[in-house]
Amino acid sequence: MRAITYSDFGTARNVLHWKDLEASAPQAGEVRVKLRFSGVNPSDVKSRAGRPGLDKPAFAEIIPHSDGAGVIDAVGDGVNPDRIGQRVWIWNGQWQRPHGTAAEFITLPADMAVPLPDGVSFETGAILGIPGLTAAEAVFGGGDIAGQTVLISGGAGTVGLLAVQLAKWGGAKVIATCSPRDMERVKEAGADAVLDYSAHDVAAQILNANDGALIPTIVEVEFGVNVDLNAEVIAPNGRLAVYGSAKNMQPVLPFFPLLFKAVTIDILLIYLLPKPERDARIAQLHAALTDNALTCPVERIYPLAETADAHEAVEAGGRTGAILIDCQD
Template identity: 65%
Template sequence: PDEVSLESGAVLGIPGLTAAHCVFGGGAVTGKTVLISGGAGTVGYLAVQLAKWGGAKVIATGSPRDFDRMTAAGADHVVDYRSETLAADILAANGGACLDMAVEVEFGVNVGLLAEVMAENARVAIYGSAKNMAPEIPFGPLLFKALTLDIVLIYILPEAPRAEAISQLHAALTEGALDLPIAHVFPPQEAARAHEAVEAGGRAGAVLVGF
């Protein structure tokens, strides 16, 4: 949109489209409860904001150091992803009821958890599994809940759903529903430092190279 800065546009790119398709790829989320793992990550942070903008109740997992940030983004409840009672914590945050949808960054680690906390016929949008790329899947529990596992790779998303994701992003941006923090903008001659900043992690915002 015309009123959105080039810097904000640069923050979106693949993360923005991924978040939008994960949240809205199965239809409207109004009135649903959405679980977002890694709610302080690049995609997760946008997904929290988009799901809340879309009318969902949002439960986000992450590190305690990021609880305030996820809450500010719109999460109704935040849960420590390292909790030994993570499934129970998530269900408690939803009044004991199972959840309607999930946006998942670490499928291999969390597949057992998802089988436990998701409702029947729920959708799980999966965009990552870096910690375990060859997970063992508890097919029985997934089967008897008839969960939809929707693997998202935005690079090869067909034209129609891509256009819909762009439309959702534009609408959210136009309504001022997205906060797009920028941690640092490096000049082109310091592009190597930009890569180092990304590799170091621990930042609360995007790293850009500006011309």
Template identity: 60%
Template sequence: MKAVTWRAFGPAQDVLSVEDLPTPQPQAGEVLVKIAFSGVNPSDAKARSGARPGVTKPPFEMIVPHSDGAGVIEAVGESVDPARIGERVWIWNGQWQRPLGTCADYVALPAAQAVTLPNHVSFEEGAVMGIPGLTAAHTVFGGDDVTGQTVLVSGGGGAVGYLAVQLAVWGGAHVIATCGARDVERVKAAGARHVFDYASPTLASDILTATGGAGVNRSVEVELGANLALLAEVMAPLGTIAAYGSAKDMSPELPFGPILFKALKIDISLIYILPKVARDAAIARLHAALADGALSMEPPNVFGFEEAAAAHECVEAGGRKGAVLVAF
């Protein structure tokens, strides 16, 4: 099979290559998926470049990257229902703590990590369900029902934020979002009631005014460290900050006084290790929103497998619209 691989940290053009590898065989409890599209995420680029804190060498001798993907089950291992052969699926944690991910013609992985893809959902959309989709669903609904709540989505123009806006609107929340100036109109089109430029010097007062002074009940936060002071000001008492990133400040200072006297909860999510009950709930929310026509994806940026390095560079460059996918 054709597979994209890397064996050392470095720039995408220097370390990513295409190799012919043996097609994996599904072991007991596994399925073999013929990949249609492999989803590229910032975590994939960081892992390949060696940018993860404390990681000094690759975890495996050879790595086929990417955790997200979509395709069709072609074979099953012992104890897996043969009726799953031919099933359209999307994949989560394809390369989490494993050397062989989805950026190949085939991937073999535990059957539970290949989720039935609804017939009306395309493979391109399915390849976005793993990291962006599950992160958005869990950070919006991790506290259960958001009907009537005010939800603030930080970075509403990003891959997770754009989905989170739509999911929160579908869930009955009053949605406020922040984003860069160029993304304001598209985030409004996604359903946010109020959208503010995150660079605005009056951002805190703008958010509070939009809530009628009541504050935000739940925040979906992509940059926890950079926004802690803002959140301490705009959150309502007993609110929850659902954080999934803090790239700009990985060692933030906590303004404990304001957070204490509002009794705010900081709920940090790492989607790779989400417990089964929470993951199943997030999957159910995603599928329900898709069935209701409430969740739409922007046209993806699609690269051939020979262009995997360019796909990684597209992710690293930032400022894009739509997912980045590698086609097989």
């Protein structure tokens, strides 16, 4: 099979290589998926570039990317053979495993290949793993949100835009922040109020948009930058669902206001989501898709041979959708 691999940390152009490998036969409890698309996420490019404290990758040779979608073409012992030909999407494809989805095939445990609902495209399926599950857990991880207000920071990002749609589908009033250029797009996704994240009085604007009431649930992409703002606008016993802090990885917390509001800081790493919660989020994603309440925008699809370009596009930021790899092109 054709695959993209790396064996050292570094820039995409320096370390990503095209390689022909043998597609692994599925072992007991496994399936093999002929991949149609691979999703490229920020975590994928950061893993390839290298992380603090690590001088080499975890495996001698890595096929990157955890998200993808395709068709099961073979099954191992103990897996229903009726699954051959089933359309599926992948989660955790390269989490603590050497071979991810930047290839023509992936072999993995059967439960990590989730049946794709009828009418849902492979492109959408390749976005459901990290962005979709993160958005669903951020929005619904604290329980029913119907009739509540949810504040979504970074509402124009891949995760943020999905969170806006899911929160609206879940019956919440949705307030989102983003840059001015993205406001219309976030409104179209269902946000009831969209605010400029950089406004000097953004806290007052948030509360005004909620008729002066504090916010019970906040979905946060930049924890370190926004923790003071969040402490100001969150309600007592509120939940702060955090899935990123790229601009400040060593934040200083305003403990006193957080303490006296008994705020729950729920830090999300979707790879580690326990099975009951994962199953619940998968069911919610599928239900929203079936209700036509969730769309997953795609910025660009790159051929497999141009995976380095795709990594650079993710690193550049400023996108209006996901970056995908066509695994059969």
